[in-house]
C-alpha cells in the first residue's frame with residue numbers, strides 16, 4: 001500500500017450512489033468485503049501508529065464502524081492495545097481510527113457525534129479516517145454541518161491519513177476534502193468496478209512533441225486582451241505564460257493606453273497586436289480587463305476560433321444575457337471559461353456557498369448552460385465540458401492563492417491551445433490545470449510570475 005498522490009495515472013472517482021451499486025455487485029462474488037476492509041485498516045494502522053499507547057477506534061453504528069471493529073480485532077490479535085469506544089481512552093492514544101461515519105453520512109451531525117469528532121481532533125496522535133473523514137460528505141467535499149443551533153457547525157475530522165475503500169470518492173479531492181483527508185490511501189478490496197466513473201482524478205498528461213520541421217507558424221498564435229488601467233500586469237502575466245507554454249507568437253492588446261510602448265518591457269518576445277491583426281489567434285480574454293472588456297467581447301467572441309475567458313470577461317458575461325448567448329452560440333469545443341468560485345457564482349446567479357457545496361455540479365451546470373468547457377478553480381479544481389466525464393485536479397496547494405496565479409493559468413492554457421490546436425479543449429484544460437497545480441505544490445510564498453518556470457520544467 002502506498003499514498004495515492006502524486007499520481008502518474010488518472011483514477012476513476014465514484015460518488016456514493018455509484019459506490020453502493022459497486023458494493024452490491026461485488027458482494028455477490030466477494031461476501032467478505034468488510035473483512036477485507038477491516039484488515040486493510042488494521043494494516044495501515046500498524047504502520048501509522050506512533051508510540052505504545054492504545055489505538056483508539058471510534059466506531060459508529062453503520063458499516064464504517066463495522067470496518068473499524070474488524071480492524072480492532074485484527075490489531076488486538078497482533079497484541080496491540082485497542083480502545084474501541086466513542087469516548088477517548090484514559091491514556092493518550094498512539095493512533096486514532098475514525099470509523100464514525102463513511103459514505104452513509106447523509107444529514108447534519110447531532111451534538112453527540114460532533115463531540116466525538118471534536119474529541120478525535122483534540123488528540124495529538126495521528127488520525128486515520130476509514131473511507132472518508134467523519135463529518136465530510138463523500139460526494140461533494142463539504143462538511144455536512146450540524147443540526148441547527150450547535151456552535152460546532154462544519155465540524156469534521158481533520159485526518160492525517162484517509163484510507164479510501166472499494167472506490168475513491170470525489171469529496172476527498174475537492175472543496176474541504178483536500179484539507180480534511182490528509183494523505184490519501186486506497187484499497188480497492190479486490191473489486192474492479194464495471195460502472196462508469198462519476199469523475200476522473202487528474203494525472204500528468206503528455207502532450208505531443210513538436211516535429212523537427214515545425215516553425216513558429218506551426219505553434220499558433222495567442223492574443224491576450226486585457227490589462228485595463230492599473231491591471232496591465234495581469235495581461236502581461238497571461239502573455240508570458242502563453243509564450244512559455246510554447247505559442248509561436250503572442251500578442252497583447254492592452255486596454256489601457258500604452259502610448260506606443262512595448263507590450264512588456266521585461267519580455268521582449270511579446271508583441272502588441274489586436275483582433276484586426278490576428279483574427280485567427282487563440283484569445284485569452286479578460287485578465288485585468290476591468291469593465292472595459294465588456295465592449296470588446298462581442299467582436300472577440302464572434303471572431304476568434306478558440307478562446308479562454310477569464311476574470312473580468314466572466315464578470316461582464318455574468319451581467320449580460322446577450323454575452324451569455326454569444327458564448328453559448330460559439331462552435332462546440334472552442335471556448336473555455338476559468339472562473340474562481342465567486343465568478344462561477346455570478347455566472348450561475350447563486351451564492352459562492354452554493355457553488356462550493358457541490359463544485360462538480362456547479363461546473364457541470366455552467367458547462368451545460370454556456371455550452372463550453374468550465375475550469376472551476378479552487379482547492380480541487382474541476383473541469384467540466386458538455387458530454388464529458390468531469391475531472392478533478394489532483395494537484396495544487398495554498399501557494400496558488402495569490403493574485404496573478406489565475407492569469408498565469410489562463411495564459412498557459414491559451415498557449416497550449418495555440419500550440420496543440422488539434423487537441424480537445426477539455427484535455428488541454430485538464431493538462432494545464434494539473435501542471436499549474438503541480439507547480440504550486442510548494443511550502444513557500446510563490447509570486448504568480450514564478451509559477452511559469454516550474455511549469456516549463458514540467459513540460
Ligand SMILES: NC(=O)C1=CN([C@@H]2O[C@H](COP(=O)(O)OP(=O)(O)OC[C@H]3O[C@@H](n4cnc5c(N)ncnc54)[C@H](O)[C@@H]3O)[C@@H](O)[C@H]2O)[C@@H](O)CC1
Pocket residue numbers: 023033034037038060061062063064065067100101102103104105106107108109110113130131132144165166
Ligand atoms: N458493506 C460492505 O461490505 C462494505 C462497507 N464499507 C464501509 O461501509 C461504509 C458505509 O456504510 P453505511 O452505509 O452503513 O454508512 P456509515 O457507516 O457511513 O453510516 C451509516 C449510519 O449513520 C447514520 N447517519 C448518517 N448521517 C448521520 C448523522 N449526521 N448523525 C447520526 N447518524 C447518521 C445512518 O442513518 C446510518 O445508520 C463505507 O463508508 C465503508 O467504510 C466498505 O468497507 C466496503 C465494504
